[in-house]
Amino acid sequence: MSEAVIRTVTSPPDLLASLEPLLREWLPRQRWFAGKGRPVTGLSLVAATDLLPADSRLGLHHVLVRAHQQAAPAGAAAEGPGDCYQLLIGTREALPPRLAPALIGHVTGGPAAGRTAYDALYDTRPAEVLLEALRSGARIGGLRFERAPEQDIRAGLVPRLTTAEQSNSSVVYGDTFILKVLRRIVPGVNPDLELPLALAREGCPRVPAPAGWMVADLDGRTWVLGVLQPFLQGATDGWELALRELAKGEDFAAEARALGRATAEVHSALARALPTVTLGHAHARQLAGGMTARLEEAARAVPLLRPYAPALRTAFTALAGLAAEGRTWTAQRVHGDLHLGQCLRAPDGQWSLIDFEGEPARSLAERRLPQPAVRDVAGMLRSFDYAAHSAGVRGTGWTESCRAAYCTGYAQAGGRDPRTDPVLLRAYETDKAVYEVLYEARHRPDWLEVPLAAVRRLSVPEPA
Ligand SMILES: Nc1ncnc2c1ncn2[C@@H]1O[C@H](COP(=O)(O)OP(=O)(O)O)[C@@H](O)[C@H]1O
Numbered sequence: 229m230s231e232a233v234i235r236t237v238t239s240p241p242d243l244l245a246s247l248e249p250l251l252r253e254w255l256p257r258q259r260w261f262a263g264k265g266r267p268v269t270g271l272s273l274v275a276a277t278d279l280l281p282a283d284s285r286l287g288l289h290h291v292l293v294r295a296h297q298q299a300a301p302a303g304a305a306a307e308g309p310g311d312c313y314q315l316l317i318g319t320r321e322a323l324p325p326r327l328a329p330a331l332i333g334h335v336t337g338g339p340a341a342g343r344t345a346y347d348a349l350y351d352t353r354p355a356e357v358l359l360e361a362l363r364s365g366a367r368i369g370g371l372r373f374e375r376a377p378e379q380d381i382r383a384g385l386v387p388r389l390t391t392a393e394q395s396n397s398s399v400v401y402g403d404t405f406i407l408k409v410l411r412r413i414v415p416g417v418n419p420d421l422e423l424p425l426a427l428a429r430e431g432c433p434r435v436p437a438p439a440g441w442m443v444a445d446l447d448g449r450t451w452v453l454g455v456l457q458p459f460l461q462g463a464t465d466g467w468e469l470a471l472r473e474l475a476k477g478e479d480f481a482a483e484a485r486a487l488g489r490a491t492a493e494v495h496s497a498l499a500r501a502l503p504t505v506t507l508g509h510a511h512a513r514q515l516a517g518g519m520t521a522r523l524e525e526a527a528r529a530v531p532l533l534r535p536y537a538p539a540l541r542t543a544f545t546a547l548a549g550l551a552a553e554g555r556t557w558t559a560q561r562v563h564g565d566l567h568l569g570q571c572l573r574a575p576d577g578q579w580s581l582i583d584f585e586g587e588p589a590r591s592l593a594e595r596r597l598p599q600p601a602v603r604d605v606a607g608m609l610r611s612f613d614y615a616a617h618s619a620g621v622r623g624t625g626w627t628e629s630c631r632a633a634y635c636t637g638y639a640q641a642g643g644r645d646p647r648t649d650p651v652l653l654r655a656y657e658t659d660k661a662v663y664e665v666l667y668e669a670r671h672r673p674d675w676l677e678v679p680l681a682a683v684r685r686l687s688v689p690e691p692a
């Protein structure tokens with residue numbers, strides 16, 4: 229597509245006003261809507277850019293919109309007055325049946341009256357517009373599309389929206405690239421782009437190197453909107469693979485060991501690429517204090533957690549206690565939300581890690597803090613427990629064998645064996661299980677029992 233087709237036109241405000249009632253109803257129903265459970269009281273426009281000329285048969289509007297909601301419960305993500313979402317809205321005379329799942333609604337007023345509004349990421353032409361903009365390094369209004377200089381992005385790759393249950397939306401282009409379009413966006417350096425770029429500079433092959441990215445420059449701040457990466461064709465994610473092996477009664481220890489090695493390699497590369505710090509007494513006390521505060525917030529929100537809170541708290545006081553005795557820890561940049569679903573195994577058996585966004589509910593500043601690498605290890609250990617629970621094989625030794633193999637692999641590839649620091653590991657596993665209780669209560673109440681079972685186990689003090 230030529231520059232003449234990508235034009236910088238600000239969407240007319242009356243078009244957006246006419247879309248508002250439709251979006252208010254549609255937005256909270258989306259899987260990626262972060263503010264579930266709190267009614268949307270209004271939307272305000274942050275930015276809007278037309279990606280196709282206003283007179284074309286297909287209207288294509290890039291819209292950043294802020295959702296105002298009833299007061300957030302304690303502990304919910306809050307960055308500014310309301311979460312900001314990225315939307316790609318198409319309008320057509322009528323929707324073909326293949327686009328039925330993308331329907332936003334029928335526009336009754338404004339310049340698009342009589343047309344149908346829909347989520348344009350489901351559609352071929354709009355997805356092609358995004359890839360072309362990335363290929364050509366386009367600037368469209370406040371939107372900036374960048375291509376990594378060494379990356380060759382072929383024209384004409386056929387797009388398809390992925391169907392995975394995601395926090396964002398991803399489009400695969402010809403099985404060659406995958407574009408993650410971030411939905412809830414925040415201003416500032418986003419680890420989902422920052423860390424893969426740093427790892428690529430470091431030559432770490434365990435993470436797909438960004439081929440391009442899109443950002444918005446607004447009010448003197450940069451908002452990362454999307455990242456294009458090579459698509460790992462034929463890859464299976466660790467969660468799917470673990471469940472498959474569990475169903476066949478197969479052992480997963482060899483894969484767990486390989487995953488441990490991959491995690492250690494990524495950690496070493498991150499420690500080389502970005503600053504590390506030593507956590508002394510004050511820092512460690514702060515860390516334990518943060519974990520305790522999250523526990524208290526979660527216990528306020530999920531009554532089922534309350535009876536276990538005092539026992540769980542001891543994991544954090546033990547950590548603070550070690551710090552008081554003069555123990556120090558190295559902190560570095562980490563993945564931040566590592567679990568089996570974030571690990572992809574290519575057909576040649578190599579594991580890659582993806583999705584460096586961190587826990588979506590935490591602020592960007594918090595997600596970018598250096599932390600003990602054990603945090604990611606704890607995430608993976610929790611994930612083995614989730615897999616065993618889902619397959620109904622808890623207590624059979626499967627989880628324990630994966631745990632041991634993963635820690636061994638981690639140590640074999642140069643990481644410090646997590647088992648040599650049981651107090652820190654327990655604190656992080658507890659913190660993660662608490663996070664999961666809150667996550668499941670909000671997003672998947674049917675899964676709540678999985679982290680609650682871990683909470684019960686973690687409430688029983690380990691033999692000294
Ligand atoms: N480079 C890739 N190659 C192949 N599949 C990928 C790649 N990156 C992501 N995916 C697939 O897309 C899904 C969602 O990606 P992810 O980055 O985890 O998005 P989200 O933050 O929205 O959860 C993954 O679970 C995986 O199946």
Ligand SMILES: O=P(O)(O)O[C@H]1O[C@H](CO)[C@@H](O[C@H]2O[C@H](CO)[C@@H](O)[C@H](O)[C@H]2O)[C@H](O)[C@H]1O
Pocket residue numbers: 394395467565567568569583587588607610611612614615664667
């Ligand atoms: O994949 P996301 O980055 O959106 O992470 C969130 O959702 C995950 C679930 O999809 C959630 O992970 C939890 O469930 C997994 C099984 O579905 C399990 O493997 C993980 O260990 C468990 O934490 C993750 O916590 C959440 O942030």
